Amino acid sequence: MVDDVLTVQNLKAYYQMAYFGVKREVRAVDDITLTVRKNEIYGIAGESSSGKTTLIKTFAAAIRPPLRIVGGSVTYNFGGQLIEPNTAKKEEVDKIRWKHLAYIMQGSMSVLNPVRRIRHSFEDFALRPMGVAKKEFWQRVEAHLKRLNLSPEVLNAYPHELSGGMRQRVTIALATVCRPQFIIADEPTTALDVVVQKDVLAMLRDVQKQMGSSVVFVTHDMSVHANMADRIGIMYAGRLVEEGPTRALFTAPKHPYTAHLVASLPRIGDTTQKPALEGQPPNLADPPQGCRFHPRCPLAIARCETEVPPLALIGADHRTACWRAADVRPLTTLRPQRAEVVS
Numbered sequence: 001m002v003d004d005v006l007t008v009q010n011l012k013a014y015y016q017m018a019y020f021g022v023k024r025e026v027r028a029v030d031d032i033t034l035t036v037r038k039n040e041i042y043g044i045a046g047e048s049s050s051g052k053t054t055l056i057k058t059f060a061a062a063i064r065p066p067l068r069i070v071g072g073s074v075t076y077n078f079g080g081q082l083i084e085p086n087t088a089k090k091e092e093v094d095k096i097r098w099k100h101l102a103y104i105m106q107g108s109m110s111v112l113n114p115v116r117r118i119r120h121s122f123e124d125f126a127l128r129p130m131g132v133a134k135k136e137f138w139q140r141v142e143a144h145l146k147r148l149n150l151s152p153e154v155l156n157a158y159p160h161e162l163s164g165g166m167r168q169r170v171t172i173a174l175a176t177v178c179r180p181q182f183i184i185a186d187e188p189t190t191a192l193d194v195v196v197q198k199d200v201l202a203m204l205r206d207v208q209k210q211m212g213s214s215v216v217f218v219t220h221d222m223s224v225h226a227n228m229a230d231r232i233g234i235m236y237a238g239r240l241v242e243e244g245p246t247r248a249l250f251t252a253p254k255h256p257y258t259a260h261l262v263a264s265l266p267r268i269g270d271t272t273q274k275p276a277l278e279g280q281p282p283n284l285a286d287p288p289q290g291c292r293f294h295p296r297c298p299l300a301i302a303r304c305e306t307e308v309p310p311l312a313l314i315g316a317d318h319r320t321a322c323w324r325a326a327d328v329r330p331l332t333t334l335r336p337q338r339a340e341v342v343s
């Protein structure tokens, strides 16, 4: 579609290793197809080791051995300019980094050089991609900081002089100062306490609104998705098992795993026991046949053990990969609240 900024087609990204001649392959991203549109926040959810970080590494051109793309494609459309970041020449990727594509990594506060004032980090990363003279560069940096309710004074601070929350806000300001069209954020608030988390998320949302950028946002915390995302993709064991508008996923999930994730969210005043999910997530070096969720699924039937369910459209903008989608019922009546982070 004309509004699609990122198109991912049948993507497979595996960690391929050999120990003493024995090959081992971890299928961390296994046949994923999705698109991210202009001006939307797309959340990627799923438990630990489901492949979230690996997936967004493929979006950010951050593939390093032993991770390899073994199939499919990742393509950006930046105003008509198509680029495949994982096959393009390094110079081509360097041209879009910062200017069109920003990647806020897990623990990204470490991009701030600990022994230099913040202004040097801005100069090191953003001056060249912005491509303007120094005077104009600093005017733009200061205007950007002010728009994000940060005092330009922070430029004179050393990273250790700032609190964790402030450092993360500075990191987001740095990643977005060139006004990128696409922002990738991996667990940007995990290390922060809830109150600070709220400020950082609000800032990320503001910056997205001001610039009309697309944001892909990874966290295992469903309450953060409820407050941030326009659409959510749910990953389980390297696959996208459900995708849809945030409200639809929370009120009418159509995959049993999503129904479980939504039901396990804590709610104020709710003292009922949360339904536990039996079993362990599969080993991605030897995943189960058929639907990868079937060994833990309360609705599994014989077909689920042998046939992989396709991610099929089941409603407006809503896709699910489940043979029993028609029988999935929400396990809770939780609704997303935009105003406040539920925790």
Ligand SMILES: Nc1ncnc2c1ncn2[C@@H]1O[C@H](COP(=O)(O)OP(=O)(O)OP(=O)(O)O)[C@@H](O)[C@H]1O
Pocket: 015, 026, 028, 046, 047, 048, 049, 050, 051, 052, 053, 054, 055, 066, 220, 284
């Ligand atoms: N460098 C690596 N070498 C080998 N296997 C890896 C490597 N990094 C990740 N994996 C494996 O790939 C799979 C997916 O990991 P990934 O980090 O993408 O999951 P995740 O959903 O982001 O988890 P988390 O929420 O814990 O960050 C896991 O089985 C993990 O052990």
